[in-house]
Amino acid sequence: MARERQLPQLPPLPRMSRRSLLGGAAAAAGAATLTATTAGPASAATRAADVAIVGAGLAGLTAARDLVAAGKSVVVLEARDRVGGRVVGLNLAGGGVTEGGGEFIGPTQDRIKALADSLGVATFATYNTGNNLLYKDGKKTPYATDGILGSVPPIDAAGLANAAIVQATLDDLAKQIPVDAPWTAAKADEWDRQTFETWLRANAVIPSAKFLFDVACTSIFSAEPRELSFLFVLFYIAAAGNAANPGTLERLTETANGAQELRFVGGSQLVPIKLAATLGDRVVLRAPVRTITRSGSSYVVTADGITVTAKRVVVAVPPPIAARISYDPLLPAARDQLTQRLPMASVGKAIAIYDTPFWRADGLNGQVVSDTGVVSSTFDNSPPDASYGALMGFIEADEARKLDAASEAEVRAAVLKDYVTYFGEKAASPTSFVLQRWNNEAFTRGGPVSIAAPGVLTQYGPALRAPVGGIHWAGTETSTYWMGFMDGAVRSGERVAKDVLEAL
Numbered sequence: 001m002a003r004e005r006q007l008p009q010l011p012p013l014p015r016m017s018r019r020s021l022l023g024g025a026a027a028a029a030g031a032a033t034l035t036a037t038t039a040g041p042a043s044a045a046t047r048a049a050d051v052a053i054v055g056a057g058l059a060g061l062t063a064a065r066d067l068v069a070a071g072k073s074v075v076v077l078e079a080r081d082r083v084g085g086r087v088v089g090l091n092l093a094g095g096g097v098t099e100g101g102g103e104f105i106g107p108t109q110d111r112i113k114a115l116a117d118s119l120g121v122a123t124f125a126t127y128n129t130g131n132n133l134l135y136k137d138g139k140k141t142p143y144a145t146d147g148i149l150g151s152v153p154p155i156d157a158a159g160l161a162n163a164a165i166v167q168a169t170l171d172d173l174a175k176q177i178p179v180d181a182p183w184t185a186a187k188a189d190e191w192d193r194q195t196f197e198t199w200l201r202a203n204a205v206i207p208s209a210k211f212l213f214d215v216a217c218t219s220i221f222s223a224e225p226r227e228l229s230f231l232f233v234l235f236y237i238a239a240a241g242n243a244a245n246p247g248t249l250e251r252l253t254e255t256a257n258g259a260q261e262l263r264f265v266g267g268s269q270l271v272p273i274k275l276a277a278t279l280g281d282r283v284v285l286r287a288p289v290r291t292i293t294r295s296g297s298s299y300v301v302t303a304d305g306i307t308v309t310a311k312r313v314v315v316a317v318p319p320p321i322a323a324r325i326s327y328d329p330l331l332p333a334a335r336d337q338l339t340q341r342l343p344m345a346s347v348g349k350a351i352a353i354y355d356t357p358f359w360r361a362d363g364l365n366g367q368v369v370s371d372t373g374v375v376s377s378t379f380d381n382s383p384p385d386a387s388y389g390a391l392m393g394f395i396e397a398d399e400a401r402k403l404d405a406a407s408e409a410e411v412r413a414a415v416l417k418d419y420v421t422y423f424g425e426k427a428a429s430p431t432s433f434v435l436q437r438w439n440n441e442a443f444t445r446g447g448p449v450s451i452a453a454p455g456v457l458t459q460y461g462p463a464l465r466a467p468v469g470g471i472h473w474a475g476t477e478t479s480t481y482w483m484g485f486m487d488g489a490v491r492s493g494e495r496v497a498k499d500v501l502e503a504l
C-alpha cells in the first residue's frame, strides 16, 4: 500500500516568480497545520521532475523554494508525516504549542530571519529578565545577566580569569579557520589531532573554568568535550557569524546578543510549515527514500509509495542519515566513509507546563547552569503573553544516552527532580509535560547536529559538499555559517539551489 500523504494544497505553481511565491506563502499561512491530514493516492505514484529533493527540513524546503522560483520542477520527498525535520512543534494538552527541536535564533542568523520575515512569522525576545541561576556543588547562586562580566556564572576569581583567557584564545584561533574549508587552516592537522577535552585540560587549568567550558560544550553540541575534534570546535565557533562578523563563542552561548536571543511567535515549526504550503503538492509526506539509482543521465529516486525520475537529486538530510539510503552506483569511498564518521550528538528536550511562569516572581529568568542532574541547562519557554509557564530543559550528551532506554515516566521524574532543585516545590506539579527524545527518533537519531571526532575533517572534509555526479548534498551540516543551526540549514538550501541551477 502506498502511504503517500500531501500537505494542504495550493494550486501547482509551475513557473512561479519569487514574488508570487512569497505572496502565496502569506495566503497559505492561515491554512497551515502541524501535520498533514490529506490522504494521498492509494497506489504507488511515479513522477518526473528536474530535481528530486530528499528531506523536507528547512534545507530541502529552501532549496525547493529557490529552484521553483527559477522555473524548475521539483518533488520533495519527506519520510515523516510532517515537514520541518529537526524543527517540530509539540502540541500541549491545554492548548498552545512548544518547540521540541530548533527554537532560538539570534544576530547574524540572517537567512533564517529573512525566511521567517518573508513568510510572516514574527519573532519575540526569549525571556531574559531577572537572574540566571548557577547550581554548583549543591549550592544555588542567582546572578545578573547584565553584570560587568556579562552573563558569566559567578565562579571563583581565579577560574574567571582563566576562563576569560581561554575564551579569548578560542575566538582568536577560530579566526584562523576558513569556514568554507576548515581542513585547510594552517594548523588544521595539529588541531584535528586532539579532542576539545585534551585542549581544555591543557588550557582551562582551574577546575571552575573547566566546568564552564564543559557546560558550554554540552549546551552547544549536546556532546562531551572528549567526543569532539578541537578543529571541529574551532570551526563551529568560526561559523557563529556571517561574512561581516567573525564568529565568537559568546554568540553561541548568549541569550541577549547571542544565538538564543529570539523565538518565533506560534513556534518555530511555523516556518517550515508555511514554506511547505507555498510548494503545494510538490511536497510528498510519508515517503522515506530508500534508493537513488543513476539511469543514464538521470536518477531514479525510490521512496515508499512513490518513484521520482529527476535530472538532479538534492539530499538534504543529516550525513549519517544520508548513509542509510542505498546508492547505485556506490558513492565514492571518501563520501561514504565521511558519513560513517559524522554521528549525531545526543539530545532530548523536556518541557514542563505550569499555570504561570512562577519563577519570574522570584526574580529568575528560568535559565540555569548546573553541574549536576539530567538537565544542566534550562530556558523559560513560555509564550509571549505568558498565558502559561513553560520550563524547557535540555537533556544532553552522556545524560541523554543514560536515559535512552528509560520510560517517559522515569525521564519525567528525573527532570522534575532537577526543576524542583532549581526552582522549588512548585516545579513538582506541572499541568502537563512533553518530551522529545531525538536519539530515539527515526530519520534523525540524535541531534542537534552531526559531530566530528579527531581526524575526520582533515581526512574527509572535502567530501562534505562535493556533488557526486548529479547528487548534491545539503542540510545544516554542509553550511559554512551557522552549521548546526536553522540558519545553516537555510543557507545550505540556498547554496545547493544555486549549484543545481548552474549544473542543470
Ligand SMILES: Cc1cc2nc3c(=O)[nH]c(=O)nc-3n(C[C@H](O)[C@H](O)[C@H](O)COP(=O)(O)OP(=O)(O)OC[C@H]3O[C@@H](n4cnc5c(N)ncnc54)[C@H](O)[C@@H]3O)c2cc1C
Residues within 6 Å of the ligand: 054, 055, 056, 057, 058, 059, 060, 077, 078, 079, 080, 083, 084, 085, 086, 087, 100, 101, 102, 103, 104, 105, 287, 288, 289, 290, 316, 317, 318, 321, 325, 347, 348, 349, 438, 443, 444, 446, 447, 448, 449, 474, 475, 476, 477, 484, 485, 486, 487, 488, 489
Ligand atoms: C533538540 C534540538 C534543539 C535545537 N535547537 C536549535 C536552536 O535553538 N536554534 C537553531 O537554529 N537550531 C537548533 N537546532 C538545530 C536545527 O533544528 C537544525 O540545524 C535544522 O533544523 C536542520 O535542518 P535540515 O533541513 O538541515 O535537517 P533536518 O531538519 O534534519 O531535515 C531533514 C529531513 O529529512 C527527512 N529525512 C531523513 N531521511 C529521509 C529519507 N531517507 N527520505 C526522505 N526524507 C528523509 C527527515 O525526516 C527531515 O524532515 C536544534 C536541534 C535539536 C534536535
